[in-house]
Amino acid sequence: MSEINKLFSSDLHAINLGMESFKDDMIKQDISAIQVKWSPPARGDKKLISLLNKLIDNEEIDKANDKVYEILMSSKMTLVGVEQAIDVIPNMDEDTILHAGPPITFENMPGPMKGAVIGALIFERKAKDADEAVALATSGKIKFSPCHDHQTVGAMSGVLSAHMIVHVVKNETFGNYAFSPIHEGSGYTVQRYGSYDEGVIARLDWLNQEYRPALNDALKLCGGIDSGSIIAQALHMSDECHNRNKAGSSLFYKSIVPYLLQTPYEKDIILRVSEFINSNEHYFLSVTMATSKAQLDAANGVKNSTIVTALARNGYEFGIKIAGLGKDYWFIGPAQMVDGLFFPGYSIADSNPDMGDSAISETAGLGGFSLGNAPAIVQFVGGTVADAISYVKSMYEITWKENKNYTIPFLNFRGTPCGVDIRKVVETGVLPIITTGIAHKERGKGQIGAGIANPPMECFTKALIEFGNHFE
């Protein structure tokens, strides 16, 4: 039998590159076929390919990225306090309001973020109602600024005013601090989703007046809590530390209650303070975010590094920062819609584009990058357990190394993908995967689902081009 006839008389196992429908047709004819996920580098863009040729396998850049990796791995993060924003956040004042994502005007803010600003102004007693608040917000007297530009990260709208309280996390190794507003709990009547009713304002007041001093005293008493260690443990207890925070919140509760019991406060105060934590399975997300921010900020400004130090969205645009160009550069593209599971009665038509600084988790190798730790989460964000694993595997293609401190037992304790490299994103076309909550597009309607989001490729190509302009 000729070789070619031998080939065609044996079972065919086809490997298809390019258009996936070719593979689908073979499957329909009962021919075993697999699709190779491949696209030409930089989707065939010749200018980008030529830039990539210069930047890929470049020793200077590789060395700089190794340095960033060492900074991230040697960082030891500690939750040291809860304070009012104005007392601790740099360049924060009575007339400044911080928000999630890259810079945005009040006019361009999505519904939930506008609502959150109204809530903040009412809480600050700068406005009596929504009309007054909107008038003030559009008067030019209020400065809006990204949380990220103030060592801060805020979930969802991330709207933060002077007297709201924040977790304070210190990077003990490098001395820098990061901040994140307290997670108010689930449900729609929370300020971060744009609610500003009496209950919401009363909760913010209580957090400032009763919760803050008690929790702060307990944190001082124990000398701070090793938040990086809690994240590492939570990953081994089926959290991915973005949309599933049940273990992290439990471990935090276990860590703080013994010290709350040693403060001079009455039992009923200790009960209220501890129950605020105990009743919220997502409480620890805020600590994880500040922890990740304190870790990544230490790497900002490492010259020649192509590692991403921020992935952030304001519900209108998506912005990223990279270590090599430091904290002052935003690379921006349109925020995307989130693909996921909706709560009963809602659909993608009700949803706001991707929003919040919580993708700092992914930037640090958590969330979508550690989905293999949290098989149970597929019930919440959609997909199968196999998807969760394959998402993680695809993130190894666009990251610099594997995280030594955050590991995945089900991948035989392999480290989570660590350090998104813009060169690899542009080369492969593989985008970071973010597990995220989905907000209703109108203010005060809260979360309506959860799912998987991606940044737009534009952020990475812009960053690569700008990086190329600076690179000698």
Place this chain on the structure above:
Amino acid sequence: MSEINKLFSSDLHAINLGMESFKDDMIKQDISAIQVKWSPPARGDKKLISLLNKLIDNEEIDKANDKVYEILMSSKMTLVGVEQAIDVIPNMDEDTILHAGPPITFENMPGPMKGAVIGALIFERKAKDADEAVALATSGKIKFSPCHDHQTVGAMSGVLSAHMIVHVVKNETFGNYAFSPIHEGSGYTVQRYGSYDEGVIARLDWLNQEYRPALNDALKLCGGIDSGSIIAQALHMSDECHNRNKAGSSLFYKSIVPYLLQTPYEKDIILRVSEFINSNEHYFLSVTMATSKAQLDAANGVKNSTIVTALARNGYEFGIKIAGLGKDYWFIGPAQMVDGLFFPGYSIADSNPDMGDSAISETAGLGGFSLGNAPAIVQFVGGTVADAISYVKSMYEITWKENKNYTIPFLNFRGTPCGVDIRKVVETGVLPIITTGIAHKERGKGQIGAGIANPPMECFTKALIEFGNHFE
């Protein structure tokens, strides 16, 4: 080319049955080969095969096993209190000492169990020292009786005397109760491993005098804690609920502290009581054991059922009970050595044969049967993550159904293997897998490792023969 020549000119993929060394030889010659794990039914024992032929695919038995499954699945277990043994355990008195596993004399008890009896007699103020305690234990004045025969399960030596305290779990669906001694913590200076120094006795006193009333009041205040629900959640947080109890213990702490804070006790007492729980990652094992016992006892006495309701070891012998013959029958064989990882400085030569009632976890579909939930545990008991999954898969071969309440996310939320069927064990030769601590063979030296244990096949063949004698 002739068919046979075609065969030998193509790549060979051999499937080997029988002696595994045939396969190994092929692998050495670079021939792809797999071994089919198969042995003749009942290892070729003709009497057993003839008995199996009568009992397998028998409608009466299958119906009875379905009934047992329904009892197990509809049971709702609640931790309702902590009490002194003598106040709640049936047929318990001042002169009775309970122990793990099937019946045993003081003389035959292994070192740790003898030490635990000495500790119990000193704690009860019936003896001043070890000599007096041994004299009393061998005088005939003390009655030794298996925990299991008193609705009780005890970890390791399981030695329990009148004034020690126990968790009280109620099966709300069927009204029966089960009991388990409080887990004293890790380390070697604990009574259950045979220590009886002053600190051990002082801890038992404190548990009775300060811990019991406070925890009991908190449990009354909250109307009991749904312990079955905590187990189900802990399985989704990477516990297997026998050797890994970190999530279960955390969830229990979270459940009880708010109620402790509402009791009238002073803060320092609440701190001591709650820290006893908080400082012990295995605390919840004892609750899991009593929960499993309350569940399985409800199925004892279902006529014609071949489902196992107890797997228990006293460090000398292994005993099982089956639903169809009820609580008065023990089927016994020698306790086996445990294969696992030893703490530094110890080896199998130091270890005691398999001991403790904690295999009630496996009987209920936990522990070795839910290893697929706890990939991180392979660092503790040995093996790889793939082993953990394949252990679970092999347990489906010997169980009646899949547990609807306890599921394994990594197997796409498949239920844990539920209801060990003695027919299937004898037919397949596959033995239940138990994840277990390894005790030093001398008293007071504590745990020296952890690993995987099996019951002896003898227990199952004896049970099957006796079942056959009763079955019409």
